[in-house]
Amino acid sequence: MPARNTVQRSIIEDELRRLANHPTADEVYEAVRAEHPSIGKATVYRTLNLLSDEGEIGRVRINNGADRFDHQAFAHYHVRCVECGRVDDVMIALLDEGVNEAAAEASGYQILGHTLQFDGVCPVCRAGEKNDGASTA
Amino acid sequence: MPARNTVQRSIIEDELRRLANHPTADEVYEAVRAEHPSIGKATVYRTLNLLSDEGEIGRVRINNGADRFDHQAFAHYHVRCVECGRVDDVMIALLDEGVNEAAAEASGYQILGHTLQFDGVCPVCRAGEKNDGASTA
């Protein structure tokens, strides 16, 4: 396959693992640039795309705009805070295969997989709005 | 509740219902503009956002770029064709509430809801690539 083992590539992969959470491509870029100012944004985007295509890393598409990348390649679910936009892992059992089969029957599609994303309020934001109502930033 | 009942608003809502499928904001805009050339793109985007915030319509975020809007407000799932990008409804039973509860426990979030999106190949695209050779990795 492709993949030439460049320095940039491991730097980016490293940084992603270090950020550990679910950074956007731009956040990875900023982090990388902090230590290696000469690395270009395009390289970060290209590399992240490459890695996720290869299955080395995961990509989480969130309702808030930017894609986020996940250092964990194996399938798992995510939850997004509707208040602050943070994204965390949801380590619950994967849905039964029967769900995919039911979807195939209901839609006529050949189902390749699924994505389950939860929406909620993270512990921090819950604490911050003890009261309720008006979400003031 | 809607704030002000403008003509544009019902035109846009109407058009969305007529398109029926899962058009992007831009597709709605084009359709609306065909009959009402004076309506601006920003109004379409603003109205679509407004309606989905109000829960009048649904919003589906897809992996291929633009958001799509759904004239059906009630919760249901979607499948996206990885070949052509088409989006269709998947009318299967909603996941058990237990899933949300499990997610809440696993993440510490207060879970408000979830989104389940399937990826697959639509009937049309499957027909177009008859020979598959079972090489689906």
Next chain:
DNA sequence: CTTAATGCAAAATCTTTGCACCGGA
């Protein structure tokens, strides 16, 4: 009459691409 909603275009986001040069295998 009041003021939210509209329309237009410019601005803001996020991501990809063209091109010349560089470095890994």
Next chain:
DNA sequence: TCCGGTGCAAAGATTTTGCATTAAG
């Protein structure tokens, strides 16, 4: 050597915003 990778900036795609004007209530 050879050609994919890189860096830079400009181009693309999508969505939002500022502001004067219009129209709903």
